[in-house]
Amino acid sequence: MTLDPFYLIVDSAAWIRRLVPLGVKLVQLRIKDRSTPEIRAEIREAKAICAAHECQLIVNDYWQLAIEEGCDFIHLGQEDLASADLSAIRDAGLKLGLSTHDEAELETALAAEPDYIALGPIYPTVLKVMLWAPQGLDRIGAWKARIGNRPLVAIGGLTVERLAGVFEHGADIAAVVTDITHNADPESRTLEWVAASRQTPPN
């Protein structure tokens, strides 16, 4: 399976309904601070929309719900990974993406044999408080050299204008939240991302 180079991350099925029909082929549902029934309903709705638009859905954090709802791809951070049952995830046939922020986390991630590795934050992000300083573009090349054929996702502070730089430095996929969801016109910005990620494909 080849993952699309443009990876949209949103916090609701409503965003997925709004933006996926515009040409998004890879989307993460990243929900925080909602009840389990609400998250389950969001996953179910997101899965149906993505199926209708041939978009790969990746569920953040909630791996048990993803299994129960018949999803096929999850994303976990290092803390999530420490408490997750990897055997159950693999037995259920789910693919797995993992976050990394430093060398030690990269070692831990590689040992779990994930289906992609994310490196962040490449630039400062306003979405969440990060313990790590921005990695910078050169770190992308260093990570790519370490992870072989696995897709490398760059995340953190990415914009349409920064897309070419992350691809030129070795990222396969660029993930984005606020450049789209905080934009005055999220639909237009999404179309710009779709076009730019096709014009400037990863090396």
Ligand SMILES: Cc1ncc(COP(=O)(O)OP(=O)(O)O)c(N)n1
């Ligand atoms: C593609 C991608 N990369 C990194 C993250 C961050 O995951 P994590 O460190 O678990 O933090 P939260 O997103 O759960 O706050 C991600 N979600 N997606």
Ligand SMILES: Cc1nc(C(=O)O)sc1CCOP(=O)(O)O
């Ligand atoms: C959710 C997340 N994880 C990161 C990491 O480095 O692991 S950076 C990040 C925020 C990405 O949002 P934006 O595109 O608005 O900067």
Ligand SMILES: [Mg+2]
């Ligand atoms: Mg997480």
